[in-house]
Amino acid sequence: MNIEKTSFGGLLLHTSQGNFAVNAGGSMADMETCFRLRDQPLRGLILTSEHVHRSRNAAAFANRFGIPVLISTAAWAVLGEHLDRPVLFSPPGTVDFEGLSVEFHFLRYDSIDPVYLIVRDRENTIGIVPDGKLTAHSAEPLRHCSAICLDNRPHLLPGIPSALKRRLLSVTNTAEEIDRLFPDTANVLL
Numbered sequence: 001m002n003i004e005k006t007s008f009g010g011l012l013l014h015t016s017q018g019n020f021a022v023n024a025g026g027s028m029a030d031m032e033t034c035f036r037l038r039d040q041p042l043r044g045l046i047l048t049s050e051h052v053h054r055s056r057n058a059a060a061f062a063n064r065f066g067i068p069v070l071i072s073t074a075a076w077a078v079l080g081e082h083l084d085r086p087v088l089f090s091p092p093g094t095v096d097f098e099g100l101s102v103e104f105h106f107l108r109y110d111s112i113d114p115v116y117l118i119v120r121d122r123e124n125t126i127g128i129v130p131d132g133k134l135t136a137h138s139a140e141p142l143r144h145c146s147a148i149c150l151d152n153r154p155h156l157l158p159g160i161p162s163a164l165k166r167r168l169l170s171v172t173n174t175a176e177e178i179d180r181l182f183p184d185t186a187n188v189l190l
Helices: 028-035 058-065 073-079 136-144 162-170 175-181
Strands: 002-005 011-015 018-022 042-047 069-072 086-089 093-097 100-106 115-120 125-129 147-150
Touching (some): 042 058, 100 136, 115 136
Parallel strands (some): 069 086, 125 147
Antiparallel strands (some): 093 100, 115 125
């Protein structure tokens, strides 16, 4: 299983079961280029939050191409968009999604269902932390993964208001915290 970061901020998982997009909402043209023009077709979309940078156009794209979307019941209700093929979950828990085993674990963040994923195919187990702040307790299940993708680092632009900067830093992990949580960083992808 390999992970590829898309040009518009999502992740593309290349698995033995096909390709899966995680939080990969973007423009319809970007999504089509990234997900449709591949040797291996996109099998499903996984949305971990209702935030627009994660979900923009996901419903329209999924409906147009008949792609199932794994989404929490709460996030689906907030998005207010009609999905032709929603696969709903209520975290925490495990869902079989198009041949993948997807575990949802809670963590601290500001979305309505803040979760990270542990994804298993026939060959590998990968932890994906798209947002939020891990603690020693919440990070424990990730320690058993063959790889961990930490996509929860804030991108602080110059001139960002100090109040917003403090809020972002309060719900994400610092480099020092990551080092303490995962002392063996060989399997951690940032």
